[in-house]
Amino acid sequence: MALAEHEALVRLFCERPDLAADLLTRSLRVELPDYDYAGLESADLTEVTPAERRADSVVVFRRKRPEADPQPVLAVIVEVQRRQDPGKMWSWPMYLVSLRSRLECPVILLVVCPEASVARWCARPIDLGHPGLVLTPLVAGPNEVPVITDPSQAAEDIELAVLSAIHHAATPEGPEILNALFAALHNLDRDLGGMYADMVRAALPREVWDHLEEHLKSETYEYLSDWARENIAKGKAEGRVEGKAEGKAEGQAEAILTVLSARGIEVSDDFSERIRKCHDFDRLSAWLRAAATVDSSDKLLGDIS
Helix, strand or coil, rough: CCCCHHHHHHHHHHCCCCCCHHHHHHHHCCCCCCCCEEEEEHHHHCCCCCCCCCCEEEEEEEEEEECCCEEEEEEEEECCCCCCCCCCHHHHHHHHHHHHHCCCEEEEEEEECCHHHHHHHHCEEEEECCCCCCECCECCCCCCCHHHHHHHHHHHHHHHHHHHHHHHCCCCCCCHHHCCCCCCCCCCCCCHHHHHHHHHHCCCCHHHHHHHHHHHHHHCCCCHHHCCCCCCCHHHHHHHHHHHHHHHHHHHHHHHHHHHHHCCCCCCCHHHHHHHCCCHHHHHHHHHHHHCCCCCCHHHHHHHC
8 A cells, every 4th residue: 555645545534524524424425413513533443452453533523512521422433445455344343343432422434445446345244243233334435526627616625626636536537626626726825735735646646646747737738827837847756755755744743733632632832843843754653653642742752752
């Protein structure tokens, strides 16, 4: 599995946890309970068993209560799957049971699959052995993620437009989808728009992006903005490698801060700055794993220095 391609999709749900709700309600026709907000939860689903079990992302929908902590009303385990992995047939049920026990609320498994063949494989029912107990994963594959070619529609839901570009980039509509997305990104803050553009580049296999890039660079293609021209022109090999490395480090840093925040751990400005300035991906990965279990941000830095 290409690590950058996988993490780009995971980061999309970290940027906007409500994207899980969009996919469940719009594409998979799942009725969600009333909730006030959605946020990230620790994705560490390890129980007392020795094996470590971590989901890609966990989104929790909570309802506010007077004079009490917000109540979890639904949790969604988001798994990004780019290939068939028979081990998931055993770990996914465990994820659901572990998180349901921890939060004491209903739990849904949402599997995001850009490849149609992998999506079909992931959607197969998992017989748990007990009579009538069968887990059927909810899968968002190419058939479930909409094709967004209208810039105004892309602007209404940037994250869904990014997901559309990733799922349908290799189709004949790929260039038109990317055009709509870049037109929408042009109206965002430059750094934010660049982040989403980099996310698409990182999530796509190199040969797919190279094909799109050549199409969009052709003389017959009309660029909608200098911003799009500049970002698409980043496709040189050296710049692409450097951009992916930097984007991976930034994604890890933001994931660390998100996990700590979701767990209610106070984070100082100095701590946030130190995390964001670190570009050592291995160190950031170690911090991210530790963030799921430490009881303070100081402890995290102290354990791994």
